[in-house]
Amino acid sequence: MATPKRRKLETSEGSRPMSAFALRQQLLAASPSLSPAPQSEPAPESQASTPTPGRSPARTRPPKRTGNAERAEEPLQQQVAVSGSPKGQAGDGSSGLDAEAPAKPIPQQFSTFRPNKSNSRSYGIKVISGEVTVAGATIRPTDGIQWVHAPHCHGIPVVRCSDETTLELHPHPQAASLRKLERLSPLFRSLWNEPEETKSSKKRAAVDTYKIICTADDAPKRALIQDLRSLPAWNKKLAGLAKIKQDPALSVMLCGPKSSGKSTFGRILSNRLLTTPGQRRVARSVAILDLDPGQPEYTPAGTIALVQIREPNLGPSFTHVATDEQAVSIIRCHSIASVSPASDPELYLECALDLYSHYQSTCQGLPLIINTPGWVLGTGLDLLTELASSFKPTEVIYMSEDGPRESVEGLRAVCKANLSTLPSQQSEFTSRTAAHLRAMQALAYFHTRRSAPNLITWDPTPLTTSPPLLVNYKGRNRGILGVISYEYQPPPELLTETINGSIMCLVETVDPKAFGRLRGSIKGEEMDVDDAESSAKLEELVSRTTEGVPYIPNSDAQTLDPRHSQTLGLVLLRGIDTKAGALQMLTPIPLERIMAAKEAGHQLVLIHGKLDSPGWAYTEDLYYQSFGSNDADKDDTVEVMDEDTERDDSDKEPENPHLAGDVNGIPWIEVLQGHEKRPVGSRVWRVRRDLGRGAD
Incomplete structure (x- = not known):
């Protein structure tokens, strides 16, 4: 019996020792069935069907x-040649016998x-x-x-x-x-x-x-x-939903924990309904009831909306967040002035029910997809069950097979046979957190510019270079009725400092009844009078700061009635010109839309709440000035952190603070040098709601 050493001595002169892997590669190269196919013909079936872990069918x-x-x-x-043969075997004449490296995964x-x-x-x-x-x-x-x-x-x-x-x-x-x-x-x-x-x-x-x-x-x-x-279980469910032909139209409510795939499944479902042959293709429209204020698809964070789409959604939310064009129509939008319904569950529920009422009156007959937030326990579960019992959707899909059991059983008690569960699909790689995506969405929203035909573009220059919209706040013909603070009412002497540099919601009130909750002495029915009397009664609600900025006191944390109001969009208050009596606002809301509301005799108010702080806007000039400099690394200018979130790491030192440039004269910006850290109390203050939770 020959030993390995003897086999090595018996090899022909000039040939190199060959490993088992190299021998296998030589045999594969010699096989005519595995040679590369001509350009005009498809690749061999044997290559395309090679089993690979993680490959889809x-x-x-x-x-x-x-x-x-x-x-x-x-x-x-x-x-x-790249996908099916080693280097040197695609026709360059080399034998490939020197390939002794370990086999790489396909x-x-x-x-x-x-x-x-x-x-x-x-x-x-x-x-x-x-x-x-x-x-x-x-x-x-x-x-x-x-x-x-x-x-x-x-x-x-x-x-x-x-x-x-x-x-x-x-x-x-x-x-x-x-x-x-x-x-x-x-x-x-x-x-x-x-x-x-x-x-x-x-x-x-x-x-x-x-x-x-x-x-x-x-x-x-x-x-x-x-x-x-799209997981196999998803594909099976999608195929079944696309074939449903019934009257009334299909309505699907998506529920589940955070990051379980609700938005992804809803996007795939809407695209499939829009492009499935048959009766739905004639209408070519799908209604989206987006009830997730933290990660909305077509409107900025802090809002929920009823949207009608006519074309497939083939991009992330920050590429179409301000669209109101031929392909996407925002039927109605409400703001809860927060990225979470936990700030005011009652207001959230009222807004959701009003949006569904408008779906029934304006979009009846269109397939409806309802996306909900990932709050599935406690009060969040109560909201989901209330929504499900009010909407009565034909299908309720819970995007997790791992519970929580309490949530599934609670929904099943309301939906009965209409509830089904699907496996969740969490992203394996996350380069941006939810807070990052909201910041990206907000930045893209405020830099949106309209361009024909039915496309939007983005202005890549800092907002400081854009002329603001000047809104007069003095006199009876002022641009806004006043500022309303939801949940927390700052002292009048601090109101202007509180709202300056912040993002607020521009709300149109279509009826004076919208203000019925804000003052106990003025009931909604008392405002059911002619325009002159209603305007006079509304003026009774308004107070003014020392700078003359109008505001409506709201010590009882009341809200506008969503049945008589709607949100036009978000504005960034760039500054307050106290001498001219004007608010300097930046907004992508079309000016003609604002003027149409004023010409109709409707009142406009600014809602101040708990929206994310626009830190991205404060630093635009610094990044813009340092971009492209020879000593700045564009990919690592600063460390991307979850600033002003529950996982706030803002006390950590930035990687290269000196690259940010000079901050003299720029408000709300500080650069830490060396081993400096933020002083105590400089981060965002939050109201604790769980005090004493662990007490006996």
Whole structure:
């Protein structure tokens, strides 16, 4: 019996010792069935069906022919060689016998689309023949160009298609302005898979707004990405919901803990309903009742809204947060002046019921998707059961199979046979927290600019360069009736300092009855008089600060009646000109919308509550000035922290505070030098609601 040593001596002269792995590679290279396919033919089925951990069934399909897609006409043979053969075996004549390194795991396949360049960023899909599926939406030749935004901080949408599909990929016309928001905040940096800064890359970036990620090896080296997935149980449920044909229309209420996949499932479901062939395609509309004030999809944080959508949703919320165009219509919006319904559960419930009432009157017959917050215990569960019993949806889906049991049983008692549970899907990689995403959404919201046709763009310059909207606050013909503080009423002498530099809600009151709760001596029915008398009675509610700013005292923590009011949007109070008697406001709300409310005789009020502090706005100038400097690292200018949240790490030292620039003359900004830390009491003060919870 030959020993290993003898086998080594018997090898032919000049040949190198060969490992088992190298021998296997040589045999594979010699097999004609595994050689790379020509460009015009799909990859071999054996390669596409190689078992890989974590791969979805859709990735077993053979790759498509790119047809007329100009960007997709890269040699397909190169991609097959990378994914199916070792280096040196794709036709360069090398034997591949020197490959003695350990076998690398087969890269995870993200898409059935097979060009050898990669996908992430912003682009448009136009189907020439066949059909393409992306984020639950089925795109056909009659759908025109569908625009996609795919940043790393969200799941990357997977493009799936068949062999016969021909499509075109188009650069996104608004991508450049969205990318430039990185000049204003590090939260928008390292999101788009940009190439390294070279002359050629800069020139190419002016034209290319996307890349295609076919495998995990194509992903950016410094980024953790995750493809947008729909679990098998989700797909089964989605298919069943899309086939339902009934009268009244389908209504689905999504419940579950935080980060369980409610928003993702709702987005996929809405895209599927919009693009499913049949009777729904004639209407081409879906109603969204977004009841999550912490992470809303189409409106800024702190609001809940009824929205009608006519096109698939193929981007994160900060890319369409201010839309009110042909594809998206905000039917009605309410603000609870907080990112959590816990601040005022009664107001939250009233606003939700009013939105549903408007759905019944204005959107009857449209499929309805109801998204709820992740508050599923205690008072949160009471709110969910109350909403479910009032809405009576045809389906209630709880996005977790792990409970809590109390929540599931409570909903089941109300919904009975209509409740079903689905497995949750939490993100494996999180580069942005919920607080970060709210800040990104707010920044994008206030930098939104309208552009035709039916597209929005973003202004990448600091808000300090934008002329503010001057609103007179003196006299009877002033622009606003006054300021109302929800939950906490600051002393009159501190009101102007409290609201200056803060974000507030601009609310339109369509009837004087909206103020009925704010003063016990003036009842709602007493205001049911003509305009002159109602205006006089409203003036009785108004007081003024020492600077003359009007406000409505609210020591009892009352609110406007949502049945007679609606929120137009958010405003950032940039400053108060006490000499001119004007408020300097920044807002993306169209001026014509504000003027229409005034011309209709409606009163406008500013609501001050517990919205997030706009720290992103205070630091825009500093980041803008330091962006692109030779001594500043754009990716690591400062440490991204959960500032002003429950997990506040703001006492930690920033990484490079000197890169922020000079802060002289800039309000609300401080830079810590060396080992300095914030003084005691400088962080956000919060009201504790659990005092004595652990007491005997």
